[in-house]
Amino acid sequence: MAIQAAGCASPYMIDRGRDAADVVVLSVGCGLGGRIRVGPVHAGLIGSIGSLGLRGGRFGCSEVDDGEMDFTVISGEQFRPFGRRRGKDYNAQGRIPFIVSDVETEWAGFNPYFTQIEVQAGLLLVPRLGLNPGELLDFLLGWTTLDIFGDDVGFESLEERMIREIREDQRTRKQESKRGQTTKSNQPSEAIP
Numbered sequence: 001m002a003i004q005a006a007g008c009a010s011p012y013m014i015d016r017g018r019d020a021a022d023v024v025v026l027s028v029g030c031g032l033g034g035r036i037r038v039g040p041v042h043a044g045l046i047g048s049i050g051s052l053g054l055r056g057g058r059f060g061c062s063e064v065d066d067g068e069m070d071f072t073v074i075s076g077e078q079f080r081p082f083g084r085r086r087g088k089d090y091n092a093q094g095r096i097p098f099i100v101s102d103v104e105t106e107w108a109g110f111n112p113y114f115t116q117i118e119v120q121a122g123l124l125l126v127p128r129l130g131l132n133p134g135e136l137l138d139f140l141l142g143w144t145t146l147d148i149f150g151d152d153v154g155f156e157s158l159e160e161r162m163i164r165e166i167r168e169d170q171r172t173r174k175q176e177s178k179r180g181q182t183t184k185s186n187q188p189s190e191a192i193p
């Protein structure tokens with residue numbers, strides 16, 4: 001996202017920005033309890049719905065009423081981010097203790113759900129902190145154009161384009177304002193009689 005914010009809008013750089021955003025999850029839901037998950041292995045006691053923050057490579061809320069419940073011996077969770085499909089959605093069910101046994105996705109490629117590490121804990125507000133080593137590898141290899149998760153979809157959405165153009169406009173105004181101040185300060189001051 002920072003790369004996109006820097007104004008580099010080629011499809012290649014847009015994908016590098018998205019790949020970078022995929023690595024970290026920092027979001028919050030509503031509910032009660034705590035949970036830890038390392039790929040398909042999980043343990044916890046939690047019920048939570050909704051998602052707001054950085055998750056699935058996007059900042060914002062999720063598209064469907066996602067959430068999770070986890071009683072360690074049985075679990076279920078669903079997530080689908082807004083925007084262009086890049087294989088970050090999942091519907092995962094666990095019917096045996098500690099293991100997610102069934103993961104469905106709209107995506108044909110490898111699901112990054114299996115390389116995700118995340119913890120959640122809270123009362124009413126349930127923060128979620130996650131890191132995905134698989135996505136980190138995808139980000140690093142992405143600079144060589146190798147796309148192991150098949151999530152390099154290229155061009156910008158209308159929303160992304162609007163955000164970029166607003167940021168570019170703000171940056172240009174700032175630079176012009178700075179230049180104006182520098183020119184003023186370099187002008188010779190009037191001679192004091």
Ligand SMILES: [Ca+2]
Nearest residue numbers: 138147151152
């Ligand atoms: Ca990628």
